[in-house]
Amino acid sequence: MHKIADVEIQHDIMVANRKLARQNQRIMDQKEVFSVDVLGAIGSGKTSLIEKLIDHMDQKIGVIAGDVISKYDAGRFESHNVPVVGLNTGKECHLDAHLVEHALHDLPLEEIDLLFIENVGNLICPVDFDLGSHLRMVVISVSEGDDTVEKHPLIFQDADLVVINKVDIADAVGASVEKMVDDVKQLNPDVQVILSSLKLGKGLDEIITAIESYIGKK
Amino acid sequence: MHELSMAQAIVDTVLDAAKKNDAQEILEVTVEVGKLTMLNPEQLKFLMDIITEDTLLENAELIIEEIAVEIKCSSCDFKGKASTEGSDHYLTIVKCPECGERNVEITKGRECNVKNIRIEKVDEDA
Ligand SMILES: Nc1nc2c(ncn2[C@@H]2O[C@H](COP(=O)(O)OP(=O)(O)O)[C@@H](O)[C@H]2O)c(=O)[nH]1
Ligand SMILES: [Mg+2]
Ligand SMILES: [Zn+2]
Ligand SMILES: [Zn+2]
Ligand SMILES: [Zn+2]
Numbered sequence: 001m002h003k004i005a006d007v008e009i010q011h012d013i014m015v016a017n018r019k020l021a022r023q024n025q026r027i028m029d030q031k032e033v034f035s036v037d038v039l040g041a042i043g044s045g046k047t048s049l050i051e052k053l054i055d056h057m058d059q060k061i062g063v064i065a066g067d068v069i070s071k072y073d074a075g076r077f078e079s080h081n082v083p084v085v086g087l088n089t090g091k092e093c094h095l096d097a098h099l100v101e102h103a104l105h106d107l108p109l110e111e112i113d114l115l116f117i118e119n120v121g122n123l124i125c126p127v128d129f130d131l132g133s134h135l136r137m138v139v140i141s142v143s144e145g146d147d148t149v150e151k152h153p154l155i156f157q158d159a160d161l162v163v164i165n166k167v168d169i170a171d172a173v174g175a176s177v178e179k180m181v182d183d184v185k186q187l188n189p190d191v192q193v194i195l196s197s198l199k200l201g202k203g204l205d206e207i208i209t210a211i212e213s214y215i216g217k218k
Numbered sequence: 219m220h221e222l223s224m225a226q227a228i229v230d231t232v233l234d235a236a237k238k239n240d241a242q243e244i245l246e247v248t249v250e251v252g253k254l255t256m257l258n259p260e261q262l263k264f265l266m267d268i269i270t271e272d273t274l275l276e277n278a279e280l281i282i283e284e285i286a287v288e289i290k291c292s293s294c295d296f297k298g299k300a301s302t303e304g305s306d307h308y309l310t311i312v313k314c315p316e317c318g319e320r321n322v323e324i325t326k327g328r329e330c331n332v333k334n335i336r337i338e339k340v341d342e343d344a
Contacts, residue, residue, distance in 0.1 A: 001340070001341040002242065002338050002339065002340060002341060003338070003339060003340075003341035004245065004336060004337070004338055005239065005336070005337055005338075005339055006334055006335075006336050006337075007235055007236075007239050007241075007334060007335050007336075007337060008333075008334050009231065009232070009235050009332045009333060009334055009335060010331065010332070010333060010334075011231045011235075011331070011332045012329050012330060012331040012332075013224060013227045013228065013231070013330045013331075013332070014252075014255065014328055014329055014330050014331075015329070015331075092220065092223065093220050094220060124256050125220050125256050127256060128220070128255055128256050128257075128328070153310065153311045153312075154254065154310070157312070157320070186320060187311070187320055188320070188321065189320075189321050190321065
């Protein structure tokens, strides 16, 4: 005979990821590594910014290159002589805590004070997946259009630090930087917003100061 | 946006539980999906249909229960259902219904919870 049974499962896949993320943070805390998740659309300047930070910050830096084209980005980071792990996300639209856990095992954490995690170029999906980083930095650029903030509210509500890059070409692409800043402030009144042009070197010092103050607060 | 990997994670979770409970067939699966996740329930259902072919889940009915957004307001201490606006769920703007503040802590609405399953198994007492 057969019978029908109801089985309670209550397994939240999002919570499973968050648990792994907390575990990642514990691993990094033990090794005294401060980590920054760098989010933003493809081409906003994530890799360029991390490269500049490697060159201008005093910390011993490591990088997890997680964008879909991570091989190419990883090569760019390696040329700055820092430890790099490229994550092959395939067609995946975001990094998750499990992928990052693997990368942490492959990095010489004892030799790293500050770890940048370049997320997949996407302003939507990474919202669902905590990685365990200490700081979430969103990098957008004026060339994505000045409505990019209002189109992706959640990622800005979650952000600790927002960089609006490529202000050098704002006029050329007809984007209002003020509108972008206002939109961020509406969603997340307390977040620090920094305008930058990595091309001209503008805003870099401010970004470094902001990251260092977060490291200090930890 | 990542419905396929989520569908796969749901299927793995369900098959694992089914095995532990000696299920011969899975009749029903209930999944709770928060309104703020980047998951489209319709697409999730569609993909589950495809990837469960030739598994114990092949004929199961998938029930998706949407979970409303709940918040804790940072300025007025309101706790409960948020007011949400936006043309589709990727664009949801979450606000406090009391004071209109957007600076809120989201306490519900981000889950993808495999809640329970209904299975058919051999009745050992019979
Ligand atoms: N005009 C301008 N171009 C920039 C700026 N920052 C980065 N870029 C260019 O934007 C392109 C994409 O940058 P990249 O760092 O690869 O973006 P990612 O996809 O976010 O990692 C590259 O060609 C950069 O040289 C900037 O401030 N101004
Ligand atoms: Mg890049
Ligand atoms: Zn693994
Ligand atoms: Zn996705
Ligand atoms: Zn309120």
